[in-house]
Amino acid sequence: MEQAEQRLQEILGRAEKLGVPPRGLVRLGAVKKLLAKRQQSSQHAFLPVLAGILSATLALVYSLGLHTHYGFSRAWLKWHQLDVYDQVCTISMPDQLTKAFRPPEDCSMCQGINQVEKVSKISPHHFEETYAYTGRPVVVTDAMENWTAQHVFSFQFFKEVYEESPLMGCQFFPYETEFTQLREVFNMSQDRAHMKDGTRPWYIGWSNCDDRVARIFRQHYGRPYFLPPTAESKKLDWIFMGSPGYGAHMHVDNVEHPSWQAQLRGRKKWTLEPPPECYYQCGPLEVTVEPGEIIVLDTNRWYHKTLIVSDEMSITIGAEYD
Template sequence: MQSNSKEKRILQFRLRQIQKRALEKGLQVRVLKRFNYICFVENKRSESLYLTLIITGGTIILLLLISFGIQYALSCRCLLPLNYLVWEVARPLADCSYCANVTKPIILWNVTRHSFKPYAYSSKPIIVKNSVTHWSAIKYFSYYMFKRLYEATSGSYESLEGCQFLNFKTDLFSLKEVFSMSNARVRNEPGEKPWYVGWGNCHSEILQKVRKYYSIPDFLPEDAEYPATENIFFGYEIGAVMHLDYIPRLMWQGQVRGRKNWIIAPVPECEHECQRIEYYVEPGDVVLLDTRLWYHSTSIPKGQFSITVQSEYG
């Protein structure tokens, strides 16, 4: 009897230690209270006590693992890039006037800075046709041009640490992997997996060289603020999945090669008032969109290779 009593006290002590560690890790007290009776079991058979302790200990450990798993998921860029889930939950409700009665993008031709002024900070989707056809990027930008540039520049891949790289639904997880693909996959030959990636061009030497091939669209406001770098997106078929951008400014994107299809949709609270829209852009076009308010996805027509230059203004 004394042996059983001693054994029970040891088990109760161990359980209290588990509970203490659980509380230190953030488990709520009310959850533990549901199991407190185990520490005060009297006149129970030892087999029952063992079984109850095992089940309870396992439950506490499971709850801790779930808690840690959620915290990890919310902080892990690979699972939820840039904490999109947290940002979406914290996003303020939108005023649906931004999308009310919008059924197609505004299409502009022969735009000057003056004629663009009424549209400059609009939340409506806009396509400015043939506005960057003078970019030499349209002639020279290619997968192999960027590959040669990054491989010839010292520290080019290291410069991407802490800089945005988006692999979308592609099984490539760094720019170095992108530039290590077989020629067959680069050309998206039959039997090869399509690919599509984007990255922030953060290496100052490379940025200086590629900016010789394009410029900020000259119709954008002269007094607007622009980020220090631009993003490059290229690849086949896949495009970006439906998402919002959590950025401080409006987005512009110049289509350098290929055609790109866009699908945009209002935020959930405006679905009763606004509608989904589909459109496409062609080489030389610039698409403008408030991607903080419009959910958007993109895709590239089968067989076409798309390259775009993207940035912000505001």
């Protein structure tokens, strides 16, 4: 009980530093539930109190509107009956809080790796043994030979596909733009969308959870041939698109599985850094992914940032695999 209360005090201290007044915290539904649980619990009821503290933390994050790449599943929120999180897929978590709860990594994931290898004609068995679940990044250069996505996917294509979608993306990443949702992206001027001189650059990402849209997407790409037979490529598509000179900041993800990302258009430079506990055993890596190549990376373990280094728009699509 003392440990749980101490943790609560830490959370309240962080809230104060962020400028959230105590009265504002008291009005949060999750905090009210926590206080009620504390009154009903015995001194040995540690887990319910801890769960309440985490719920209060999540409510605080949502009320502040903070966002990064990190999120918690809707199922987890529904389990704790947090109606305030009635979102389509995920809510956002601040970077520092995610790092605080991240378990330490086994540094064998990066020891002895000096570069991101580029391979072709790799068998699923070799891929599974060497890369699939080891944390070792790799770029496969010949995995889009039968895809039409490279020739079809464009800003206009996505705009037209989503015109009839009520969801307009499941989770949206504005990065350094002013956009707050995918609909605003598709409503930008044609000049800016096509990166005409004098217009503001942009880079965004989103996940698709509209089944109709997913079926359209997957008419133009298939399961990467190198995935092991027992691996399942998840149904949720991730799309990243934007202008030269832009990209994602350095971060680590909080998703369930490793993922692959197919570079359909443009060139994107990836900078990878090992987790802090591995700094003295592993070094940073860089690789530029060319059109037609797929990078496979466990973004939960490697800190990473991206930069579009081509003169044309970059379009990337990918998914997790288990």
